Amino acid sequence: xxQIKPVGDCGVLVELGDxxxxxxxxxxxxxxxRIHGLSVEGILETVPAFCSVLICYDPLKTDYGAxxxxxxxxxxxLEGKTGLRGxxxxxxxxxxxxxxxxxxxxxxxxxxxxxxxxxIHSSRDYRIYMLGFLPGFPYLGGMDERIFTPRLxxxxxxxxxxxxxxxxxxxxxxxxxxxxxxQLIGRTPYRLFKPEQVGKPLYEAGDSIRFVPISQEExxxxxxxxxxx
Amino acid sequence: MGFEILRPGALSTVQDKGRRGFLSQGIQESGAxxxxxxxxxxxxxxxxxxxxxxxxxxxxxxxxEIRFTSEEIIALTGGDMTPCINxxxxxxxxxxxxxKGDILTMGLAVSGLRxxxxxxxxxxxxxxxxxxxxxxxxxxxxxxxxxxxxxxYLESGKDLRQFKKMIKKLKGNEKLAAVDEDEPWLRHSSTxxxxxxxxxxxxxxxxxxxxxxxxxxxxxxxxxRNPFRLSTDCDRMACKLEGEPIELKNGADIISDGIVEGxxxxxxxRLPMVLMxxxxxxxxxxxxxxxxxxxxxxxxxxxxxxxxxFQYVTPGEAVAICRKEEEKLRIFKERxxxxxxx
Numbered sequence: 001x002x003q004i005k006p007v008g009d010c011g012v013l014v015e016l017g018d019x020x021x022x023x024x025x026x027x028x029x030x031x032x033x034r035i036h037g038l039s040v041e042g043i044l045e046t047v048p049a050f051c052s053v054l055i056c057y058d059p060l061k062t063d064y065g066a067x068x069x070x071x072x073x074x075x076x077x078l079e080g081k082t083g084l085r086g087x088x089x090x091x092x093x094x095x096x097x098x099x100x101x102x103x104x105x106x107x108x109x110x111x112x113x114x115x116x117x118x119x120i121h122s123s124r125d126y127r128i129y130m131l132g133f134l135p136g137f138p139y140l141g142g143m144d145e146r147i148f149t150p151r152l153x154x155x156x157x158x159x160x161x162x163x164x165x166x167x168x169x170x171x172x173x174x175x176x177x178x179x180x181x182x183q184l185i186g187r188t189p190y191r192l193f194k195p196e197q198v199g200k201p202l203y204e205a206g207d208s209i210r211f212v213p214i215s216q217e218e219x220x221x222x223x224x225x226x227x228x229x
Numbered sequence: 230m231g232f233e234i235l236r237p238g239a240l241s242t243v244q245d246k247g248r249r250g251f252l253s254q255g256i257q258e259s260g261a262x263x264x265x266x267x268x269x270x271x272x273x274x275x276x277x278x279x280x281x282x283x284x285x286x287x288x289x290x291x292x293x294e295i296r297f298t299s300e301e302i303i304a305l306t307g308g309d310m311t312p313c314i315n316x317x318x319x320x321x322x323x324x325x326x327x328x329k330g331d332i333l334t335m336g337l338a339v340s341g342l343r344x345x346x347x348x349x350x351x352x353x354x355x356x357x358x359x360x361x362x363x364x365x366x367x368x369x370x371x372x373x374x375x376x377x378x379x380x381x382y383l384e385s386g387k388d389l390r391q392f393k394k395m396i397k398k399l400k401g402n403e404k405l406a407a408v409d410e411d412e413p414w415l416r417h418s419s420t421x422x423x424x425x426x427x428x429x430x431x432x433x434x435x436x437x438x439x440x441x442x443x444x445x446x447x448x449x450x451x452x453x454r455n456p457f458r459l460s461t462d463c464d465r466m467a468c469k470l471e472g473e474p475i476e477l478k479n480g481a482d483i484i485s486d487g488i489v490e491g492x493x494x495x496x497x498x499r500l501p502m503v504l505m506x507x508x509x510x511x512x513x514x515x516x517x518x519x520x521x522x523x524x525x526x527x528x529x530x531x532x533x534x535x536x537x538x539f540q541y542v543t544p545g546e547a548v549a550i551c552r553k554e555e556e557k558l559r560i561f562k563e564r565x566x567x568x569x570x571x
Contacts, residue, residue: 005438005439006436006438006439006519006543006544007436007438007439007489007492007516007519008435008436008489008491008492008519008520008521008522008544008547009436009521009522009523009544009547009548009550009551010489010491010522011487011489011519013438013439013486013487015439015486018484019484020484044249044250045249045250045251045252045253046252046253047252047253047486047487047510047511048253049484049485049486049487049511050484050485050486051484051486052484052486052487053487054252054486054487054488054489056249056252056489059522059547059548059551059552060551060552060555063544063545063548064544064545064548065544065545130485130511131253131254131255131510131511132255132485132509132510132511132512133255133509133511134255134367135251135254135255135256135367136254136255137255139485175255176367176368193367195357195358195367195369195370195374201254204253204254205253
């Protein structure tokens with residue numbers, strides 16, 4: 001069930017399903033790739049999300065009729081292959097301690113040890129369904145239910161960039177300093193949002209992320225190297 | 230050579246048409262809230278070929294005080310903050326020649342909300358990811374990714390030889406280049422308005438959807454049959470409206486999808502919120518409609534307590550309106566070229 005809808009005079013939304021699933025999201029990424037592969041006159045950019053792609057166009061160069069016609073052709077016979085596609089990006093994470101003040105709570109809540117939380121969290125690859133909320137903030141799917149943990153009752157006013165957290169059934173990384181209500185279990189030394197560096201971002205929607213546990217020493221080492229460029 | 234900020238005003242930022250191409254990475258466009266006034270200011274200041282990319286200053290609610298450290302051509306458009314140079318009132322919608330040492334002072338906006346100051350050559354701040362716009366949320370672009378502060382110094386990117394030629398042609402002819410009071414249609418964007426009692430009510434044209442199916446027939450009609458007023462919760466990210474709640478079939482939550490400037494989102498309080506240029510890139514509330522690009526400038530000029538109404542248009546009509554608006558500025562640019570900068 002594909003739906004193509006107008007978004008004002010500058011956008012078109014293509015809905016490819018109404019659930020969060022790997023299959024639908026794979027179709028989203030496939031359509032997104034097709035659009036970018038074709039470089040259609042007047043199309044400015046796209047926003048792939050869980051089950052839709054938003055296409056922004058320049059109304060001085062094209063219009064809804066022309067863009068929606070192209071999109072309906074491109075949306076034909078999308079396969080929606082499951083299994084991880086895109087690239088796999090490893091994110092080093094120093095778990096616990098001052099970087100992960102809520103690690104013990106997550107362990108307690110799941111009635112497991114902190115070591116098990118780390119092992120479970122870092123033992124699978126997470127699909128990036130969408131980027132949003134903050135620049136470079138990945139919405140990740142597929143977390144193990146043993147570490148599902150409700151959000152904090154009152155959000156923190158400032159969470160440092162790089163913090164890795166769990167919010168309900170989701171896990172993610174705060175790409176910049178921000179308020180937020182997720183349970184923090186660790187921090188990556190990687191700088192995920194670098195406005196001064198134009199070019200390929202570390203990851204995009206459709207890629208996958210693997211968290212790799214590191215020690216405090218390794219954290220400091222990587223951090224130093226990052227800062228030196 | 231440029232100017233110094235003596236007093237920054239309430240919220241003053243460097244803006245251009247915005248940063249495109251990064252929504253998929255979670256980076257919003259930013260850019261001037263009232264892009265019509267930004268483009269008009271640039272044309273008036275002589276930036277004929279860069280009306281969208283030459284950076285301007287956007288003042289909000291209350292202007293500031295600026296001292297020029299060199300000769301410049303400037304122009305002021307948008308809301309009226311009763312501008313004075315060296316304590317003498319100066320016209321808006323006109324090129325102004327300022328000399329070294331001149332002080333521009335602006336007060337509270339007596340009409341509108343946002344005033345734009347363009348400078349010949351554009352404001353010279355580094356271009357970050359293709360734009361000079363300040364993105365306050367990501368703390369990037371503009372001047373160090375922040376609002377202007379007392380003591381800041383900004384430069385214009387003018388080419389001195391070209392500038393001398395421009396000055397020669399403009400001097401004494403400023404009135405000829407100005408948009409006069411008898412051309413109100415050219416001074417502001419072409420958004421219609423009605424009266425609600427004695428108050429002006431801006432008519433925002435919007436394309437229904439993309440989540441029109443989340444609303445009842447009654448809800449879809451409530452949006453266009455009732456007036457709404459701007460709440461105090463309005464900024465560069467969004468304008469939250471007050472009025473008749475909009476009926477939804479089930480909840481307001483949807484699976485998050487992409488958002489554009491103009492998206493009319495209905496959250497759990499069932500009241501509309503129109504997303505502005507610093508909007509988040511994705512969101513999980515149902516969007517009943519999208520305000521057309523031509524009418525965003527008019528909304529960006531409203532203060533809390535002022536009225537709006539909505540009217541549905543088709544995407545085809547919306548594109549035609551947008552092209553007509555662009556034509557208006559193109560004709561004005563030709564006029565400047567023919568009568569001043571021959």
